[in-house]
Amino acid sequence: MKIKGHYNTNDKKPLLEVKNLSLSFPQYKNGFEESQIQVIRDFELTICPGEIVAVVGSSGSGKSLLADSILGILPNNAQTNGAIFFEGQALTPKLQNKLRGKAISLIPQSIKALDPLMKTAKQVQSIIPDKKAKIRIQREAFDKLGLPHDTDKKYPFELSGGMARRVLIATAMVSEAKLIIADEPTPGLDEESWNETLSHIKQLCKANKAVLFITHDIHAALKIADKIAVFYAGETVEIANKKDFTGNGDRLRHPYTKALWRALPENSFESLDGNQPEAMEVFAGCVFGPRCLMISDFCRNNRPGSTRVNNGLTRCFYANS
Numbered sequence: 197m198k199i200k201g202h203y204n205t206n207d208k209k210p211l212l213e214v215k216n217l218s219l220s221f222p223q224y225k226n227g228f229e230e231s232q233i234q235v236i237r238d239f240e241l242t243i244c245p246g247e248i249v250a251v252v253g254s255s256g257s258g259k260s261l262l263a264d265s266i267l268g269i270l271p272n273n274a275q276t277n278g279a280i281f282f283e284g285q286a287l288t289p290k291l292q293n294k295l296r297g298k299a300i301s302l303i304p305q306s307i308k309a310l311d312p313l314m315k316t317a318k319q320v321q322s323i324i325p326d327k328k329a330k331i332r333i334q335r336e337a338f339d340k341l342g343l344p345h346d347t348d349k350k351y352p353f354e355l356s357g358g359m360a361r362r363v364l365i366a367t368a369m370v371s372e373a374k375l376i377i378a379d380e381p382t383p384g385l386d387e388e389s390w391n392e393t394l395s396h397i398k399q400l401c402k403a404n405k406a407v408l409f410i411t412h413d414i415h416a417a418l419k420i421a422d423k424i425a426v427f428y429a430g431e432t433v434e435i436a437n438k439k440d441f442t443g444n445g446d447r448l449r450h451p452y453t454k455a456l457w458r459a460l461p462e463n464s465f466e467s468l469d470g471n472q473p474e475a476m477e478v479f480a481g482c483v484f485g486p487r488c489l490m491i492s493d494f495c496r497n498n499r500p501g502s503t504r505v506n507n508g509l510t511r512c513f514y515a516n517s
């Protein structure tokens with residue numbers, strides 16, 4: 197069955213809906229012959245208030261460009277197709293300008309995003325709309341995140357990496373954002389900071405904020421997300437629920453997701469041969485085909501559309517087998 201409307205596991209109204217988003221860049225061979233590098237193909241995703249949805253994909257699969265598409269900060273030469281809706285309204289460049297940093301906010305990967313010349317408390321207070329309550333709101337957020345009082349007067353360079361990361365999360369916490377996009381917020385962290393960062397992100401959704409959690413770390417996704425969208429070569433090959441990641445992965449719907457799950461050290465540690473295709477490779481059939489053990493001639497010549505299976509979504513002709 198082809199999905200027509202939005203994918204939704206509960207009765208809440210979607211906050212964000214991405215429908216058939218495709219993104220490409222023009223490329224010039226020999227200086228003038230134009231071709232397209234297709235980075236994202238027919239991407240779809242729905243996030244409801246209070247939900248954490250992880251987008252899991254390996255390096256170069258198009259995750260950050262997906263975030264940039266939602267925020268409206270794509271490079272000028274990017275060409276997009278498809279539609280993004282926020283609270284049911286089409287996200288036009290004008291609306292993106294209005295919402296960016298307000299209703300839609302970003303927790304960037306780099307702690308360099310903090311202003312080096314402003315004390316941390318001031319930075320966080322500066323984005324609180326209620327000016328009378330800003331000091332109290334900032335302090336409450338710092339308390340929730342375990343940032344002691346003496347953090348308030350420190351400059352970013354005086355903070356440890358973990359503390360600076362908490363200040364970035366505090367910024368999202370006090371903002372009026374309904375949707376927070378966290379782009380790889382856990383790179384290279386030790387186990388304790390990793391756990392802390394994830395539980396702080398989880399706290400955000402308690403205030404009914406939704407989080408789009410972008411990561412290549414499937415453990416991190418499984419720890420906090422309600423739904424997991426698996427991104428492969430710019431396509432959502434599966435949207436699974438957390439509970440589907442169990443046992444031998446038999447509840448999972450797509451061979452790539454099963455392979456990711458089985459490759460984890462606590463599972464059988466089976467690796468998957470081959471590499472994800474480069475953005476410029478053109479496919480008539482399934483993008484995962486070259487690495488798939490179930491490949492048939494049909495898969496080589498036909499692109500699978502999205503199919504709803506077991507309250508999730510997949511792009512595989514053999515999803516039910």
Ligand SMILES: Nc1ncnc2c1ncn2[C@@H]1O[C@H](COP(=O)(O)OP(=O)(O)OP(=O)(O)O)[C@@H](O)[C@H]1O
Binds near residue numbers: 253262
């Ligand atoms: N301006 C651009 N022009 C052409 N190609 C680009 C441009 N920006 C990004 N790309 C390509 O798009 C692909 C996806 O990039 P993106 O940064 O979204 O990946 P990612 O999944 O976020 O990777 P990572 O996990 O390493 O952050 C990459 O192959 C990248 O080289």
Ligand code: NI
Binds near residue numbers: 259260261
């Ligand atoms: Ni990225």
